[in-house]
Amino acid sequence: MPKTQTDPSGVLPFPKELPPLPDNGTELYDSIMQMVEPELVSKELPKVRERLKAEKPEEVKAHARRYMEAFSTFNQIMKQSEKAMHKEIKQFVHTAYASLEQTTNAMDAEKITQLEETFAEQKAVKQKTPEEIMREADKAPDPNIK
Amino acid sequence: MIFPFITQRSGICEPRMLRFMGAGGPETGAERSVEPTERHGQTLDRIDQMIGDNMRKLDGIDTLVAENVDLLAQRVEDLGKQAKEGAGKTVQRTQEFLFQRVQHASDTVHMLIQETLDVDREGRQNIAERRTVNITDPRVLQLSEDGLSLSKMSTRLHEMMGRKLDEKNATGDALDASLEDQEGTGRSVTWQKTEGGLAVAKQEGGTEQASQPEKEKYVPSPSAEKSMGDLVLAMKQANSEVAADKKVDGPAAFQALSQEFHGMKPEQQDAFVVWVNEQIGNEPYKAGKDNLSGTLRFDRTA
Structure with a gap:
């Protein structure tokens, strides 16, 4: 499960690892079947025939029924499992984009501040000092002014 | 996000808007599912059907007959095989889904880096009299780091999916080859195929002559x-x-x-x-x- 909590600095961390998903079908099958019926995990499947043959005839049916029910339970878990994995992926993606959005928001804010500062500098009118005004008054009049 | 709303008209940062709309938070449409739900559960439904059939037949089987025990064992083995296949397809679908999302996020990071560099470049050209661009924005480095993480994830996923893709490609190539044999042509046209390459033009006199390579289409x-x-x-x-x-x-x-x-x-x-x-x-x-x-x-x- 990707981390979604913010760190102490308030920055949402970008997920550094993939959500924990099974590498392949066998791994997923075994992880579920281990909980449901350990005799049916992939390593044990080839031994099913020997097991049933070693049973007393009256026990075989019950054993086979147990296996069928195990597969039925497996199926139900499997359906939920895919949804759960997709939910994890969505959570992972959401965290990644939330972190990116936070970064871009900070960048946007910074750029806007810079722009505002630039505009403020351009708008600022420099006030003339009394000395400057007096100096301008002492100058000869501009010949172009009638 | 400030830019997307400003830029709808001005055109700046449109790629960012496009990408965040496709995969951002809930307010930007992230919950829109692209899961391959249409195929979801088909294999599992088939297994359920098989279990139901087997359960019905189970009572009628005489386990004193050795062959029937073999038959039962065979059915359990078949179910196991189907269940593993179902699990394999589920994992494959999930990996493809994740891979697609990681790729999309990776593209977004790349686009953001490019966008930041463009803004920096323009700003420097306008304000600081065209100085050489230097990446100093720490957030660009942060984004690069995020992009690197995604690349690593993408590579790992690719490795995980590699075997299955190879199998798929091998099947696809074999299919194309058989189609070509049937059609008697040197190429087949599928959705992903391109035409062109080194074409062999058949002359009227029946001789074949290599023509100039055509551009792919x-x-x-x-x-x-x-x-x-x-x-x-x-x-x-x-x-x-x-x-x-x-x-x-x-x-x-x-x-x-x-x-x-x-x-x-x-x-x-x-x-x-x-x-x-x-x-x-x-x-x-x-x-x-x-x-x-x-x-x-x-x-x-x-």
């Missing part, structure tokens, strides 16, 4: 044509060239095209870009292949 699939049509319409609506009364999902179309692009060979990608630009026509956009990330990108030209 992309043959669009119906889905690609539809996505492209949607995207062009979205572009026109964005530029107020047509009324926005027809609802069109531009980001989804872009995503679909990106996905197709991603699965192509480099020469096919070039042909694809040419085709996309033909479809864009006079709209102020240009499609291109990002050589750094190997992704499809659209740039605004005006």
